[in-house]
Amino acid sequence: xxxxxxxxxxxxxxxxxxxxxxxxxxxxxxxxxxxxxxxxxxxxxxxxxxxxxxxxxxxxxxxxxxxxxxxxxxxxxxxxxxxxxxxxxxxxxxxxxxxxxxxxxxxxxxxxxxxxxxxxxxxxxxxxxxxxxxxxxxxxxxxxxxxxxxxxxxxxxxxx
Amino acid sequence: xxxxxxxxxxxxxxxxxxxxxxxxxxxxxxxxxxxxxxxxxxxxxxxxxxxxxxxxxxxxxxxxxxxxxxxxxxxxxxxxxxxxxxxxxxxxxxxxxxxxxxxxxxxxxxxxxxxxxxxxxxxxxxxxxxxxxxxxxxxxxxxxxxxxxxxxxxxxxxxxxxxxxxxxxxxxxxxxxxxxxxxxxxxxxxxxxxxxxxxxxxxxxxxxxxxxxxxxxxxxxxxxxxxxxxxxxxxxxxxxxxxxxxxxxxxxxxxxxxxxxxxxxxxxxxxxxxxxxxxxxxxxxxxxxxxx
Numbered sequence: 001x002x003x004x005x006x007x008x009x010x011x012x013x014x015x016x017x018x019x020x021x022x023x024x025x026x027x028x029x030x031x032x033x034x035x036x037x038x039x040x041x042x043x044x045x046x047x048x049x050x051x052x053x054x055x056x057x058x059x060x061x062x063x064x065x066x067x068x069x070x071x072x073x074x075x076x077x078x079x080x081x082x083x084x085x086x087x088x089x090x091x092x093x094x095x096x097x098x099x100x101x102x103x104x105x106x107x108x109x110x111x112x113x114x115x116x117x118x119x120x121x122x123x124x125x126x127x128x129x130x131x132x133x134x135x136x137x138x139x140x141x142x143x144x145x146x147x148x149x150x151x152x153x154x155x156x157x158x159x160x
Numbered sequence: 161x162x163x164x165x166x167x168x169x170x171x172x173x174x175x176x177x178x179x180x181x182x183x184x185x186x187x188x189x190x191x192x193x194x195x196x197x198x199x200x201x202x203x204x205x206x207x208x209x210x211x212x213x214x215x216x217x218x219x220x221x222x223x224x225x226x227x228x229x230x231x232x233x234x235x236x237x238x239x240x241x242x243x244x245x246x247x248x249x250x251x252x253x254x255x256x257x258x259x260x261x262x263x264x265x266x267x268x269x270x271x272x273x274x275x276x277x278x279x280x281x282x283x284x285x286x287x288x289x290x291x292x293x294x295x296x297x298x299x300x301x302x303x304x305x306x307x308x309x310x311x312x313x314x315x316x317x318x319x320x321x322x323x324x325x326x327x328x329x330x331x332x333x334x335x336x337x338x339x340x341x342x343x344x345x346x347x348x349x350x351x352x353x354x355x356x357x358x359x360x361x362x363x364x365x366x367x368x369x370x371x372x373x374x375x376x377x378x379x380x381x382x383x384x385x386x387x388x389x390x391x392x393x394x395x396x397x398x399x400x401x402x403x404x405x406x407x408x409x410x411x412x413x414x415x416x417x418x419x420x421x422x423x424x425x426x427x428x429x430x431x432x433x434x435x436x437x438x439x440x441x442x443x444x445x446x447x448x449x450x451x452x
Contacts, residue, residue, distance in 0.1 A: 004168075020165060021165075021166060021167065021168035021211070022162065022163040022164070022165055022166060022201075024162070024163075024202075027162075043161040043162075043202050044161075044198075044199035044202050044203065045195060045198070045199055045266065048263070048265060051265050057239075057268040057269075058264060058265040058268055059265060059268060059269055060195075060265055060266070060269070062198075062202070063194050063195055063198040063199065063202075063269070064194065064198070064269075065168070065198075067168050067170075068170075068213055068215060111264060111265060115264060129264075129350070130263075130264045132263055132349075132350040132351050133262070133263025133264050133265050133266065133351060134263075
């Protein structure tokens, strides 16, 4: 099962990696590219910790092989803050105490960075429906919902 | 939790897929969205020698409208099924059902063809294909055939697809605007596979009597089940509360529920409750009301 050399575009940068086809995107991001912000929880698509964006769409990195990703743009949590400033969502998560241990946080941020582009003014029920795909074992869901609502309001320009 | 080794192939046309299929030795799996297959690979429940990645086949990512039907390409993802305005207009039940599959990130990647080929007995799309009288378009190097959904699903994760065949797309008859519909899913946690799912279609004549009635459920046995025979006697009547409970009784009486990890007696009660809820929603829509 020969290794192949693949070219990946991650956070706008080109990377080359020589990998077996069976290598999961989550492992290549963390082990080959050193981008350890993407966390690995269940490795079967349930927990959502490894969620990254593929061409802007939230995707489980543990259910994707790195060899599949040539020609697509991958975004990880490392690229969410721009010029050393938190995104509106990151800032709201900080202010609302929406993380405790922080393990689930990168997946939640990537999921909602994408979702808030699709739905700028989600209801609490809609937020909870989307959040159901990311498990938080500190069970801090209340504060995560509050943070997403706050971030949505800030992005709409309704509050600072 | 890591897959066993395999060779990876990424054809760029359906013709190249057939070429791969005829050329490769050993166990070969087709990879579409991967939201069911890759967990099975990670758990090593599946250990194929070759993986043929279909994600490069732009020709299978299409919607095609005719007067009577809408054909949807096998590579159309659940999120598009759930949010595309054309699908919402022609097949509102399909759009509604697709929105209940898994989670937001799973729906971005999972595909129509992949879900049908995987044929999980509790999955939404096989149930909806059976309920909506869809035809599955299966192509091999020898040609294309159409398999009615009712004949496509044969057992748990077993379909009528022959070796060398690939699902190209699915043809759904368009739902007339006056057709009422309802869809109810019960699962242990939001986004889990359903324990029981029930879909209902209903049309009323000018008199308010039922002129058409169709009901199907998943999670009962090896494939989704239609209840055409059990519900025949309930057509032609004016629906009310008594009618709804007679319908649920008739459906439950026709159910052969296998004993599994989740007790049959509980699943039977779910069939009873969800049948009434799905049909009540269908009735409300058929009467022109929108459901809250």
